[in-house]
Amino acid sequence: MPDETLLLGGTANRGFVVRVGDTVRRPLRASSTATHALLEHLERVGFDGAPRLLGVDSQGREVLSYLPGETVQAPYPAWSMTDEALDSVALLLRAYHEAVADFRPVGLAWAEPVPASYVTGLISHNDPNLDNVVFRDGVAVALIDFDLAGPGSALWDVATAIRLWAPLRPDPDTHDVRRGRSLTRFRRFADTYGLTDADRARLVDAAADNHIWCMDYVRRGAESGHPWFRQRWTTGEAELTDRTNTWFNQSSAAHHQALLH
Known part of the structure; x- marks a missing residue:
């Protein structure tokens, strides 16, 4: 095997994702068959914004094409916090949704179900975090890291992305140039994506519900003994989760208003 280079970022697979030449090797999961079917569909329809599935190596790891570029990790570079970067994330997410719109998988086991009220038949990415965008x-x-992909909706994906990229959290808990601009970036992402009127009406609640869903996933990972989830949960994430849940309740009206102007 050629030299392996550890790829940093993420939480669930930290320490186990490596680059080998022009490929990425990642652990297989219970949902890998479903994820692989999704990646094969994206390749068939010519969507270039996802890695290609190349097979499984001799160590039982999935082999994906390596996508050159940069992902956004702290400390965040200035270019990644611009409105132009935000716009490009919204457009990429829209392009993914258009590419996956006619994918109709049957009998596949996905990783983590999203709330039923946000399932429309679309296979959403469900984790367009800063370090999952090239x-x-x-x-x-x-987009990379499709581990949490599964039945969802455009609304759910937009709510996920907008929560992380705006970001939607109390201002004192934003420690970069986005502080004080969350409402502006919230509206901008929805506008750039071209969210439907029906989904705009539900977006604020979807973002709050997405935060609860995501943090419950982290909490369960910590309680199961996953070292990186446990480290994250016990070094401030639990307290931040409570503050953010309260903030969502208190700022709901302001967020609804922001979508109107």
């Missing part, structure tokens, strides 16, 4: 020259060009 940029080139400041423009988002690809």
Whole structure:
């Protein structure tokens, strides 16, 4: 095996994802068959914003094509916090949804079900976090880490992305240039994506519900003994979760108003 280079980022698979030449090797999961079917569909329809499935190696790891570029990790580079970068994430997510719209899998086991009220038949990415988007020259060009992909909706994906990229959390808990601009970026993402009127009406509640869903996933990972989830949960994440849940309740009216102007 050629030299392996550890790829940093993420939480669930930290320490187990490596680059080998122009490929990425990742652990297989119970939902890998479903994820692989999704990646094969994206390749068939010509969507370039996702890795290609290349097989399974001799160590039982999935082999994906390596997508050159940069992902966004702390400390966040200035280019990644611009409105232009935000716009490109929204457009990439829209392009993914268009590419996956006619994918109708049957009998596949996905990783983590989203709330039933946000399932429309679309296979959403469900984790367009900052370190799961590949940029080139400041423009988002690809999504990676489809481990949490599964039946969802465009609304659920937009709510996930907008919560993380705006970001939607109390201002004192935003420690970069986005502080004080969450409402502006919230509206901008929805506008750039071109969210339908029906989904805009539900977006605020979807973002709050997404935060609860995501943090419950982290909490359960910590309680099961996963070292990186446990580290994250016990070093401030639990308290931040409570503050953010309260903030969502208190700021709901302001967020609804922001979508109107």
